[in-house]
Amino acid sequence: MSYPGYPPTGYPPFPGYPPAGQESSFPPSGQYPYPSGFPPMGGGAYPQVPSSGYPGAGGYPVPGGYPAPGGYPGAPQPGGAPSYPGGQGFGVPPGGAGFSGYPQPPSQSYGGGPAQVPLPGGFPGGQMPSQYPGGQPTYPSQPATVTQGTHGTIRPAANFDAMRDAEILRKAMKGFGTDEQAIVDVVANRSNDQRQKIKAAFKTSYGKDLIKDLKSELSGNMEELILALFMPPTYYDAWSLRKAMQGAGTQERVLIEILCTRTNQEIREIVRCYQSEFGRDLEKDIRSDTSGHFERLLVSMCQGNRDENQSINHQMAQEDAQRLYQAGEGRLGTDESCFNMILATRSFPQLRATMEAYSRMANRDLLSSVSREFSGYVESGLKTILQCALNRPAFFAERLYCAMKGAGTDDSTLVRIVVTRSEIDLVQIKQMFAQMYQKTLGTMIAGDTSGDYRRLLLAIVGQ
Structure with a gap:
């Protein structure tokens, strides 16, 4: 599709997300049985993510709004001059107008055949920014492309054998100590559907629950990451929402991240799963945990319409x-x-x-x-919707950056985004992360995590 009047005042063509006709197919409805044997809800809440604008301080664009106050790149300004993030840093496109500064995602969001996906370093129209917004380093000077048939970093393993994988996991947990590397090698290289089959094969072969065995062998962030990988996607979203509203306090940013970014089909399945697994009505829980215009926005999102x-x-x-x-x-x-x-x-x-x-x-x-x-969370929710309309991978890249920047790491957000996007658009998210922050997602993860937890995260993101 194209917008009339471009150039000079329109946006460039922007791909459907997901492609037209495929809006209801991710994830496939009814594909996964909702699991039993996951730990009961309870315990800690998700840490807050700094609310310093989009992206966080030091990122792209500059703090205080996304894009920076002054408008989108190429947005008409008084006197007709285009504005650029931070008031500096992007070369004016040919002809002096046009929308060229906001990082654009690849031309396709899901599978459906190979697509030429621009890697970080390419810049629309061949114009290279003279300086990164906010005084950050310049972009790489040479554009490059890579052929991708999917935008997830995890794909179904070829020659998959659920019984064999179940045996590998059993041996890794049997006896003295745990072979974490064997666990990493299996779970990081299987799709979620294949993990569900491994879980069933484990119970068939050994009469034991794989999730309970894993919980007994692992702890901390590694345990949370492994359990997230073995939850079906719909269940994991419902579980995350329940956890965000359970106990004292509410983790509003988790509610925003899930309910304002999912497709209609995904939201409807989450609502059904929330009711069937936890015996609770998601809309009622939202009404009791939030208020005002923020409550109304989330209730609107819950309808999946x-x-x-x-x-x-x-x-x-x-x-x-x-x-x-x-x-x-x-x-x-x-x-x-x-x-x-x-x-x-x-x-x-x-x-x-x-x-x-x-x-x-x-x-x-x-x-x-x-x-x-x-202001507050209703502002964050409305901006999340607009940011996803512009560039959903860039939104998740910003969330990942905020989860790791500064002192401490918001591990629950890091785990949730890496796991939930690993089969959808994590390739694009990595590209946007590198383009926006001049460092790779893998580099930042490696600097903020350690041990088997770091090894498994890096395996998932494809480092």
């Missing part, structure tokens, strides 16, 4: 942009319900067109307006 039509109605985009302006910047106070309705119901391609129309009309990007009109 976002329009997933990949076509764009430009007239609607113009009208929505006008409505959002009049609900925020164009009035005293904010009509929060208008923002909720549009951001919760429109498809991501439609939201991208609305953001473009808003920038033309208001001389300010919509993300900046949301930052000015909202």
Whole structure:
């Protein structure tokens, strides 16, 4: 698809995410049985991630908004001059206009045949930034490409034998000590569907529950990572949501990360799993743990009713942009319900067109307006939706960076994102991470973790 009027004022073509016609196929419905034998819910909550804007301080773009105040790269400014993140750092594209600064994901999000995927270092239009925003090092000077048929780092193993893998895991845990390397070699190189088959084969062969055996042999972050890998994706999301709301306090950023980024099909399956596995209604739990406009946004997300039509109605985009302006910047106070309705119901391609129309009309990007009109977790939720509409892999790259930057590591967020995206778009996330922070995801993981936990994480991300 392409946007009329580009160049100079439109966005470049942006691929469907997921591709048109495949919106309901990831993960396949009903493929995984919900497991028994996982540890009962309880214990620690997810650590908070610093709320310093998108991405975190020191990242890309500069703290305080995403993109930096001043608009998207190429967004019309008073006097017609394009704005760039941080007010510096990107060469002006040919002709002096156009949307060229925001890192764009590869041309396809899921499988469906080989695609030429740009690696970090390429820059749209052949224009290289003279300096990385915020004074960071420059991009690599030479673009490169690699052929990928999928955007997950983990793919189903060829010549898979569930009984053989079950035997390997049994030997690794039998007797004195544990052979963690053997466990890493198996679980990091099998798809989630294959891990479910290994779990069933283990019980068939030995009459024992693999999860309980693993829990007895492992501890700490390594245990959390292994258990996450053996949970079916839908169950893991439901489990994470339950954990985020259990006990004193609520981990709001976990609720935002899951409910504002999943597809309709994924959300509906999460709601069903939450009810069947924990005997609880997800919407009721959200209502009891949150309040105000943040509660309403999450309840809207729980319905799984976002329009997933990949076509764009430009007239609607113009009208929505006008409505959002009049609900925020164009009035005293904010009509929060208008923002909720549009951001919760429109498809991501439609939201991208609305953001473009808003920038033309208001001389300010919509993300900046949301930052000015909202605060707290409802601001984070609305911005997450817009960030995913622009570039979902970049959103997850920022979350990973925030989980590891500074003192300490938010291991639960690190584990959750690496595991849940490992078969979907972790290849793209790695590319965006390197482009945004001038270091590889593997390098940062290696510096923030240790031991078998580090070895398994690096195996999953493909280092």
